[in-house]
Amino acid sequence: MNTDGLNLIILGPAFLAGLLVLSTHVPLGQQVLRRGIIFIDLAIAQIAGLGVLWAHAMAWEENALTIQLTACSAALLGALALYFCEQRWPEILEAVIGTSFVLAASAAILILANNPHGGEHLKDLLVGQVLWVDLNQLVPVALLYTLILFVWFGFGAAHRSVLFYILFALAITASVQLVGVYLVFASLIIPALAVRRFGKYALLAAYLLGTAGYAAGLVLSALLDLPSGAVIVWMLALFALASSLIIARLTGMSTGVGKE
Amino acid sequence: MKHQVLSVLFALLLLPLNAPAAMRVFSCEPEWASLVTELAGDHAEVFTATTAQQDPHYIQARPSLIAQMRRADLVVCTGAELETGWLPVLMARGGNPGVKPGTDGYFEAANFVPMLGVPQRLDRAEGDIHARGNPHIQLDPHNIERIAPALAERLAKLDPGNAADYRQRLEDFNQRWQSALQRWDTLAEPLRRMPIVVHHDSWTYLNHWLGLNQIGTLEPKPGVPPSSSHLAELRETLKITPARAVIRAPFEEARASEWLSKQAGPVMLELPYTVGGNAQATDLFGLFDSSIALLQEAQP
Numbered sequence: 346m347n348t349d350g351l352n353l354i355i356l357g358p359a360f361l362a363g364l365l366v367l368s369t370h371v372p373l374g375q376q377v378l379r380r381g382i383i384f385i386d387l388a389i390a391q392i393a394g395l396g397v398l399w400a401h402a403m404a405w406e407e408n409a410l411t412i413q414l415t416a417c418s419a420a421l422l423g424a425l426a427l428y429f430c431e432q433r434w435p436e437i438l439e440a441v442i443g444t445s446f447v448l449a450a451s452a453a454i455l456i457l458a459n460n461p462h463g464g465e466h467l468k469d470l471l472v473g474q475v476l477w478v479d480l481n482q483l484v485p486v487a488l489l490y491t492l493i494l495f496v497w498f499g500f501g502a503a504h505r506s507v508l509f510y511i512l513f514a515l516a517i518t519a520s521v522q523l524v525g526v527y528l529v530f531a532s533l534i535i536p537a538l539a540v541r542r543f544g545k546y547a548l549l550a551a552y553l554l555g556t557a558g559y560a561a562g563l564v565l566s567a568l569l570d571l572p573s574g575a576v577i578v579w580m581l582a583l584f585a586l587a588s589s590l591i592i593a594r595l596t597g598m599s600t601g602v603g604k605e
Numbered sequence: 606m607k608h609q610v611l612s613v614l615f616a617l618l619l620l621p622l623n624a625p626a627a628m629r630v631f632s633c634e635p636e637w638a639s640l641v642t643e644l645a646g647d648h649a650e651v652f653t654a655t656t657a658q659q660d661p662h663y664i665q666a667r668p669s670l671i672a673q674m675r676r677a678d679l680v681v682c683t684g685a686e687l688e689t690g691w692l693p694v695l696m697a698r699g700g701n702p703g704v705k706p707g708t709d710g711y712f713e714a715a716n717f718v719p720m721l722g723v724p725q726r727l728d729r730a731e732g733d734i735h736a737r738g739n740p741h742i743q744l745d746p747h748n749i750e751r752i753a754p755a756l757a758e759r760l761a762k763l764d765p766g767n768a769a770d771y772r773q774r775l776e777d778f779n780q781r782w783q784s785a786l787q788r789w790d791t792l793a794e795p796l797r798r799m800p801i802v803v804h805h806d807s808w809t810y811l812n813h814w815l816g817l818n819q820i821g822t823l824e825p826k827p828g829v830p831p832s833s834s835h836l837a838e839l840r841e842t843l844k845i846t847p848a849r850a851v852i853r854a855p856f857e858e859a860r861a862s863e864w865l866s867k868q869a870g871p872v873m874l875e876l877p878y879t880v881g882g883n884a885q886a887t888d889l890f891g892l893f894d895s896s897i898a899l900l901q902e903a904q905p
Binding site: 349350351352354355356358454457458468472474475476477479563566567570571572573574 | 663665666667668669670671672673675691694695697698700826830832
């Protein structure tokens with residue numbers, strides 16, 4: 346046990362980053378589940394990450410804006426290609442998404458083949474470094490997410506495919522750089538999955554569950570001195586499992602988990 | 606009487622403040638933690654950010670890293686871009702102005718040794734961005750000898766009350782180190798010109814010291830799999846000059862070494878790389894004792 350890390354200055358920015366990510370990813374995740382395109386975030390996140398790596402490889406890293414524009418363009422292109430695929434060949438969409446993920450991941454290895462820090466960049470992209478986040482980094486993301494949430498709830502983006510894909514790409518591009526692919530996937534899918542039987546309280550319940558997962562994960566990672574991102578993923582899953590069991594008991598179903 | 610009691614109580618209250626508090630040292634790698642312990646003993650409380658089982662190029666963000674950085678009086682790191690992936694961002698998050706680069710609270714070991722493997726020209730296309738040279742300086746004991754006085758001076762400067770003690774400990778360490786150096790040099794004499802392959806280019810300083818003949822590298826870039834043409838070339842090289850051993854660090858996977866060992870026959874050798882890298886390498890002395898013993902096993 347180690348209580349050194351239990352300090353708001355240390356855990357606070359990471360927690361705020363988590364809240365920001367949850368704010369957009371919970372409603373997006375519910376839509377992802379409804380559409381049955383679970384792995385789309387892995388594909389889009391990997392494509393956005395590929396954009397970042399490409400910008401680095403072209404030595405554009407002096408300009409942070411160029412990097413963000415490259416990442417967003419890459420993610421948007423990927424998302425629109427997937428949207429086109431959904432319209433044209435809905436029956437093979439999931440297979441195309443999976444293939445795009447593998448292609449983007451392999452392309453990253455090729456881009457980094459001549460970079461002595463290649464392995465680190467690849468790992469950073471996946472695991473993320475949520476504890477390194479500082480408050481200044483959160484400001485542009487907060488602005489972007491306010492805009493996304495405004496369009497999402499104001500214009501009913503959930504029901505318009507094109508808008509969904511665009512907002513999804515922008516949200517993921519920002520979050521994957523803050524917290525990494527694993528946490529992005531967990532924030533999208535796990536709360537949405539846990540609350541799918543909660544009816545009209547689903548969104549609120551998913552937000553609460555996500556917040557509890559991040560808070561517990563950060564505190565536990567401080568106490569056990571383990572990498573925070575991975576502990577948060579596990580806490581999100583444990584809270585989701587517990588709430589599924591509770592709701593199953595309450596609604597009188599014998600086994601609520603894994604049974605659709 | 607009452608005054609006396611009060612003054613004794615007052616003195617008791619002050620006692621913990623008068624007792625010299627240990628300096629808090631944040632060490633990026635275990636070898637520097639070991640050196641600080643040699644030179645400072647109980648005067649320093651040392652935290653080590655990485656273990657021998659971790660690649661110091663890359664570490665995961667853990668809460669304790671930030672907590673320790675915030676309260677450190679002295680940060681001791683290799684430098685030479687070894688920690689660029691995490692130290693700057695950790696320092697920014699730690700927000701401890703006393704240990705910023707350029708202040709006395711920041712000690713960069715690489716500043717005190719002659720660097721090897723400095724690129725002739727800097728070209729991104731060649732992929733080598735270690736502009737200051739190979740950063741794995743701890744594997745030449747002569748480098749430890751060069752760094753120790755500078756580190757002792759820095760400790761003395763930050764903690765002047767114990768300055769004499771740091772100098773005394775340095776002298777003692779130097780004596781023990783010199784006799785160990787003589788022992789190692791004698792033991793390592795037969796290892797000269799021994800042909801080896803390394804997993805990654807982390808052994809330049811060991812090769813330089815022992816005169817090992819490095820004829821190839823399995824993984825030119827850490828974490829990025831080598832190309833097939835590179836491996837084919839390595840196999841051809843080994844046909845002409847067979848290597849005795851293929852050397853890797855504890856944090857490097859054995860699979861590439863196994864492949865080469867099967868293809869071309871060199872003995873697989875996991876050297877400790879730093880303090881804590883195996884059961885024998887409990888301090889800097891053990892690090893070199895064990896490295897030489899293991900190399901001798903590969904030499905028939």
